Structure formats: structure tokens, C-alpha cells
Amino acid sequence: MRLVDVKRLVFGDRQADKVVPPSGFTAQLTVFAAGAMAFLAVFALALSLASGRLAARWGDELAQSSTIRIVAPMDQRAAQTEAALGILETTAGVAFARALGEDEQQALLAPWFGTELDLRALPVPQLIEIIEEDSGFDAAGLRLRLAAEVPGAILDDHSQWRAPLVDAANRLRLLGWISAGLLGASVAAMVTLAAHAALAANAQVIAVLRLVGATDRYIAQAFIRRFTLRAFGGAMVGAVVAMAMVALLPDASERAGFLTGLSFQGWHWFLPFLIPLLSAVVAFLATSAAANRTLKRLA
Amino acid sequence: MIELENVAYSYGGGALLSEISLQLAPGSFYFLTGPSGAGKTTLLKLCYGALQPTSGAVTLFGDDVSRLQRDGIAALRRRMGVVHQDCSFLDHLTVTENIALPLRVSGRQTKAAQEDLTELMAWVGLTHRAEAMPPELSGGERQRAALARAVIMSPDVVLADEPTGNVDWEMSQRLLRLLVELNKMGKTVLIATHDLSLIRAAKSQVQARVLRIANRQVQLAGADL
Numbered sequence: 001m002r003l004v005d006v007k008r009l010v011f012g013d014r015q016a017d018k019v020v021p022p023s024g025f026t027a028q029l030t031v032f033a034a035g036a037m038a039f040l041a042v043f044a045l046a047l048s049l050a051s052g053r054l055a056a057r058w059g060d061e062l063a064q065s066s067t068i069r070i071v072a073p074m075d076q077r078a079a080q081t082e083a084a085l086g087i088l089e090t091t092a093g094v095a096f097a098r099a100l101g102e103d104e105q106q107a108l109l110a111p112w113f114g115t116e117l118d119l120r121a122l123p124v125p126q127l128i129e130i131i132e133e134d135s136g137f138d139a140a141g142l143r144l145r146l147a148a149e150v151p152g153a154i155l156d157d158h159s160q161w162r163a164p165l166v167d168a169a170n171r172l173r174l175l176g177w178i179s180a181g182l183l184g185a186s187v188a189a190m191v192t193l194a195a196h197a198a199l200a201a202n203a204q205v206i207a208v209l210r211l212v213g214a215t216d217r218y219i220a221q222a223f224i225r226r227f228t229l230r231a232f233g234g235a236m237v238g239a240v241v242a243m244a245m246v247a248l249l250p251d252a253s254e255r256a257g258f259l260t261g262l263s264f265q266g267w268h269w270f271l272p273f274l275i276p277l278l279s280a281v282v283a284f285l286a287t288s289a290a291a292n293r294t295l296k297r298l299a
Numbered sequence: 300m301i302e303l304e305n306v307a308y309s310y311g312g313g314a315l316l317s318e319i320s321l322q323l324a325p326g327s328f329y330f331l332t333g334p335s336g337a338g339k340t341t342l343l344k345l346c347y348g349a350l351q352p353t354s355g356a357v358t359l360f361g362d363d364v365s366r367l368q369r370d371g372i373a374a375l376r377r378r379m380g381v382v383h384q385d386c387s388f389l390d391h392l393t394v395t396e397n398i399a400l401p402l403r404v405s406g407r408q409t410k411a412a413q414e415d416l417t418e419l420m421a422w423v424g425l426t427h428r429a430e431a432m433p434p435e436l437s438g439g440e441r442q443r444a445a446l447a448r449a450v451i452m453s454p455d456v457v458l459a460d461e462p463t464g465n466v467d468w469e470m471s472q473r474l475l476r477l478l479v480e481l482n483k484m485g486k487t488v489l490i491a492t493h494d495l496s497l498i499r500a501a502k503s504q505v506q507a508r509v510l511r512i513a514n515r516q517v518q519l520a521g522a523d524l
């Protein structure tokens with residue numbers, strides 16, 4: 001597809017369409033189907049982007065931090081905590097490690113126990129927060145060393161429950177993209193069918209045009225232009241309606257912050273506008289292929 | 300300009316035309332006659348590249364038709380005016396738009412062409428029917444509209460397939476006069492018809508040659524009609 005062709009398609013002889021009779025009802029079906037596909041595609045896109053964000057966020061936040069719990073009798077707890085911190089200092093890949101203060105632990109447990117409870121009265125484990133370097137550390141090695149020197153320490157690198165969640169989010173994103181791809185293919189199939197029907201219905205018109213000296217390109221253009229504009233127009237309406245509905249979705253609240261809103265964020269709002277453009281391109285290619293195939297068979 | 304060399308054409312069943320060698324001289328007036336089903340339409344189609352010969356060579360304006368691409372055939376049609384048996388109009392366009400169709404598809408809708416169009420409409424006597432739709436036309440009007448469309452590009456050759464098939468004698472005389480006028484302007488004219496009285500009528504107006512299809516071959520008939 002050369003630029004000149006696109007220019008001619010958009011700005012070219014608008015009268016050229018007139019040589020093919022208007023098709024009324026079937027034309028509206030094409031517009032409707034393109035609109036419906038675009039509507040669905042916006043949601044598929046929103047789903048993909050949201051699950052992508054989710055995967056990235058869970059992956060990033062959780063990958064960089066781990067926790068050690070010291071479960072030991074009260075009198076040994078301070079000593080074991082010291083020992084664990086000592087080991088962590090000499091562990092490669094640990095950027096920073098610190099024992100959480102009493103008030104911090106209290107704050108963490110407040111949702112369950114309330115703020116009134118004195119934690120010192122309970123055998124609450126001591127928590128050590130570890131911030132990893134990008135390279136990460138050898139969790140298995142660290143566990144062995146802790147087991148040898150700090151019997152009450154339990155390393156939790158979050159990977160056990162993080163990995164399946166990130167996996168699920170990634171799978172969800174893939175599903176979203178596959179849906180978007182299938183929708184695109186459906187637009188192509190729909191336009192191809194509609195174009196074939198239009199070409200077949202207008203066989204007589206095409207024959208007359210050939211007889212008066214029209215080139216295949218001229219004839220094809222009348223059809224291509226129509227279907228491209230219909231797919232574009234329909235998809236534009238569908239996409240805008242879907243975007244309005246996405247915009248009206250309730251935001252994910254702070255409390256549910258580990259999930260994410262389905263809504264588009266920032267520059268992602270521009271992405272749905274690509275859907276009508278892609279629909280137009282798909283319709284252009286599908287109609288071109290159908291028209292060229294059909295015209296070659298005619299005298 | 301139109302040359303057939305040892306051309307044969309057969310539909311699935313058997314040979315319709317064989318060993319046809321023919322050369323249309325520029326500026327001459329031809330009739331192609333023969334019984335129904337003898338292959339008049341087929342021969343005309345070979346002459347405007349709608350059919351490829353089964354064997355032999357058709358040369359149009361110096362180009363071997365079998366070597367032409369589809370666009371080449373389209374370009375060729377712009378140099379030939381064809382009046383089809385069934386006229387073949389686009390029923391959703393007005394008569395004027397139909398007559399101007401060859402200009403439109405070749406991108407030559409200029410102002411000068413617009414004036415030519417008005418003149419041409421007057422010449423075929425359809426000015427008052429300019430905005431009519433093709434289905435509203437009578438048989439004679441259809442044929443004249445088809446003739447106008449055939450000559451709007453000012454072709455060197457005009458091919459007409461039974462142009463007087465569906466019209467009364469008076470109208471066929473009128474069409475004949477238009478074709479004779481075209482010939483006098485220097486255009487080669489080839490009319491396929493089974494109407495011998497039309498041929499006789501023409502002989503008084505123009506020096507016409509008669510090609511007759513018989514036994515799958517084309518013979519130049521004498522002046523003995």
C-alpha cells in the first residue's frame with residue numbers, strides 16, 4: 001500500500017463511489033459489526049493493559065522485598081535478631097535489612113488486634129525487612145545459613161505466593177491480546193464476506209465498467225473506499241462508546257490497592273483510538289484482496 | 300487497427316469460428332452478418348478483447364491481445380466504442396452520467412468534455428431525456444444512448460452489436476444515419492446485424508463492405524445483396 005494510494009483513497013474522486021449503487025441495509029450491517037468489534041476490542045485492550053499493570057506492580061514490589069520472621073522465646077529473641085542481621089550484612093545481594101520496631105509491628109497488626117493491645121504481652125515474632133538488590137540473593141543459601149546459626153528464623157521471600165499471581169496476571173494479559181487479535185481477524189473476515197457479497201451483487205455493474213474501459217484498480221477502489229470508510233466509521237463510534245463506559249467505571253479504591261482499576265491510565269487513553277485506524281487498515285487489505293480476486297475472474 | 304490472423308474460437312462443445320483472417324481498414328464501413336448463432340457476437344468480442352482466441356492471433360492497434368494485461372485491455376477499450384447488444388447501462392445513474400461513464404472511469408471529466416457531452420446528447424436527440432434513468436428509456440432511446448456512450452471518447456473504431464435489434468424501422472434508419480455520420484468523420488465502423496434490409500439501406504448512403512459468417516468462416520460478400 002503506497003502513500004499515494006492512501007491519499008487517493010481518502011481525497012480521491014469521491015464521485016467514483018457513485019458508479020457502484022448504494023447498498024443500504026448491508027452497509028449498515030458492516031458499520032454495526034465494525035462498531036461492535038471495536039467496542040469489544042476496547043475492553044480487551046483495557047483488560048490487557050490492566051493485567052499488565054498488575055503483573056508489573058506485583059512483580060516489582062514483591063520481588064524487591066523479603067521478610068525474616070524470628071520465632072523464639074522472648075529472652076532469645078533479641079540475640080537471634082542480632083545474629084540474623086549479622087548474617088544478612090554478609091549476604092551478597094541484600095541491599096538493606098532492618099528489624100521492624102515495636103510501633104511498626106503494632107501498626108501492621110492493628111487491623112486484626114486493634115491499637116489498644118500491648119504487643120509485648122504476646123509472643124509476636126520479630127520481623128526483619130530485607131530489601132534486595134536488583135540481582136537478588138540466593139534464598140536457598142541464606143536459609144541454610146540461618147538454619148545453622150539462628151534456629152528461630154524463617155525466611156519468606158514471597159515467591160511462593162507471588163509467582164502464581166504474576167503468572168495469572170500475565171496469562172490474563174495474553175488472553176486480552178489474543179482476544180484483541182481475534183477481534184481484528186473477525187473484522188477482516190466480516191469485511192471480506194461483505195465485500196464478496198457486494199462484488200457478487202454488483203457483477204453486472206463491474207462488467208459494464210470493464211466494457212467502458214475502467215481498470216481493475218478503479219473498480220476495486222470504489223469498493224475498497226466504501227468498506228474502509230465504513231469499518232473506520234463504525235469502529236470509531238464503537239470505540240468512543242466503549243471508552244466512555246470505561247471512563248465511567250468506578251475507580252479501584254485505595255483499600256483494594258493491590259488490585260487495579262480496569263480504566264485506562266495516562267497515555268493509554270490514546271491507544272483505543274488506534275482501533276478504528278487498525279479496523280480501517282484491516283478493511284482496506286481485506287477488501288483489496290477480495291476485489292482483486294473477484295475481478296481477475298471477470299472478463 | 301483490428302487484425303485477426305488465422306483465428307479460431309471454440310466454446311466447450313466445438314469450434315464456432317475457425318481460420319478467420321480479417322483486417323479492418325481504417326475509415327471503412329463494415330457489416331457483419333450471418334444467421335443467429337453463427338458467431339457474430341463472438342467475433343465482435345474477439346475484436347474488442349473481451350474474448351481471447353482459442354488459436355491464432357488478434358492484434359488491436361498493433362498489440363497482440365494475448366500479451367495484454369488487464370489494464371492494457373482497459374486502455375484498449377478507451378480507444379474503441381462498443382455498442383452492446385443489451386446496451387448495459389448502470390441503472391442507478393442518469394442517462395447523462397451513463398453516457399459520460401467512459402470519461403469518468405478514465406479520469407477525463409474536464410470542462411471541454413462536458414461541452415462535448417452536451418453536444419453529443421443533442422446529436423443523438425436525447426437532450427430532453429438527460430436526467431432520466433436508463434430503465435425509463437424506450438428501446439430506441441437506449442440504443443442511441445449506448446451509441447453516444449460508445450463515441451464519447453472519440454474512438455477510432457465503433458463496434459455495434461445488433462444496434463437496431465429492438466427498434467422499429469424508422470428508428471433503425473436514424474441509428475444508421477448516426478453511424479454513417481461517424482464513418483464520414485473518419486471512424487471505422489463495424490455493425491453486426493442479421494437485418495439485410497438495413498444493409499441494403501446503408502448501401503445507398505455509404506460504401507459498405509459486408510462480411511458474412513458461414514460455415515465457421517468469414518467471407519467478404521459481394522455487392523449481390
